[in-house]
Amino acid sequence: MTVSDPIVRPASGWVLYCRPGFERDCAQEAYQRALTQGADLHIAEAQENSGYVRLSGQARPPHWGSLVFARQVLSLVAMIDPLPDRDRLTPILDALPAHPAVFSDVWLEMPDTNDGKELSAFTRRFAPLLTDALVERRRLGGRDELPRLHVFFPDKRRAWLAVADPTQSAPWPMGILRLRMPPDAPSRSALKLAEAFDMFLSAEDQQRYLHDGLRAVDLGAAPGGWTWQLLRRGLRVMAVDNGPLKGIVAEHPWVNHLRTDGFRFRPDRPVDWVVCDMVEKPSRVATLMANWLVGEHARHAMFNLKLPMKKRLEALESALNDIESIMQANGVRYRLSVKQLYHDREEVTVYLGREANPRRTRR
Structure with missing residues (x-):
């Protein structure tokens, strides 16, 4: 095995997106919610200005709207590290969970940071390849109420696979409701x-x-x-x-x-x-x-x-x-x-x- 060979690890826990700079608040709030649910989770990642938080353990995530600082809340199912420079598709397909058998949709996402924005060009090119592969495997195209697949790239070297219940998660990619600035509004x-x-x-x-x-x-x-x-x-x-x-x-x-x-x-x-x-x-x-x-x-x-x-x-x-x-x-x-x-x-x-x-x- 070389350094570039991908390592795919099954995982469990929550992935939460948040405003950069509020990772500690997001993690603390989510951890406190887990405690009230009687869930055994711990904070695994909450790096300042990263734009995301990861809690590790076994627990059903809460409704995203019930957490103040979380833009999105997902169930983590697999982690790929390192992600190859060339064939990124194969390890992601290999990491797909057995259940659900079919996903309603797939979203490719990254942190809402300057570093994350640099990944947007890659995800735009990569999304059609992954979508076609999922359709070919009959893993994509189910009813809207079926779980949604999220492929989150914390950085260019890692990919996390997560699953979301559409009724419990934010309905916008990256958990961001994007609006256009009206030209005649006095301020943003x-x-x-x-x-x-x-x-x-x-x-x-x-x-x-x-x-x-x-x-x-x-x-x-x-x-x-x-x-x-x-x-x-x-x-x-x-x-x-x-x-x-x-x-x-x-x-x-x-x-x-x-x-x-x-x-x-x-x-x-x-x-x-x-x-x-x-x-x-x-x-x-x-x-x-x-x-x-x-x-x-x-x-x-x-x-x-x-x-x-x-x-x-x-x-x-x-x-x-x-x-x-x-x-x-x-x-x-x-x-x-x-x-x-x-x-x-x-x-x-x-x-x-x-x-x-x-x-x-x-x-």
Whole structure:
């Protein structure tokens, strides 16, 4: 055997994709979830700025949406190291698990890093070869509800094979919901709110809760990216910020720009939405948003929690616990969803909504 000969090893555990720089938070959160499930897993890889995390052991992965920092969660089945320079197809085919017999699809993926981007040209060329080989072996082309095969390249020398249940995993390659920057939006923050709506609200919910004639308050509105996103969905907006608005939102007839303190402002009558992208401690923003819903100033809230450089997970859990304590103490039924979006940076995005039914959810 030479150094270039591939070594194919069966493997088990979870592969999680995350924002580079948040590997420790992603690994810690996933490990804590494994403990609550009674699973025997340990953190095997969580290198800083790698864009992925690996937990080793036997356990069924949780729903990807239930983890804040994970963009995708997969079941690892095999690892190839080193990956040959020439014939990469054969070891990947040799590493295929016996079950499922047929996959619904195959995705070739890499970390969302600069090094990972260098692999994208290779995966674009390689994908048709692998797809054709899987079809020829009758391993590809099953029903949409069948498991999906993922071939993840941590780097150019390694390939990991993983399997995903389409009902439990992110429906986008690399776990990234990609959106195009609208040319007339005042800032790129408009993409963040658009992604949040698609992440947290079903198509039916968006039709019910985001339509012409509804009213919203945008706290910390300047320069107007979130206000712009609300306008394009037909909402009238009170934009609260001492700073100036830019672009079309500055003179839009459906915008009322109020130069006042976002933490003190309350509308004279209830609105449908309050959104908030203010830079402040997560506990303060979380308490503010919970009090908006408890006080019936709004029915739905979408907001960012800016995380500290250290102890991010602890700060986040503390803020979310504050929300739950306030809502429960006031007998408010609610839905709480949290995710670090692709368009987030040192923050996470939260949806909080009053619920008419008796259930409380946190996802």
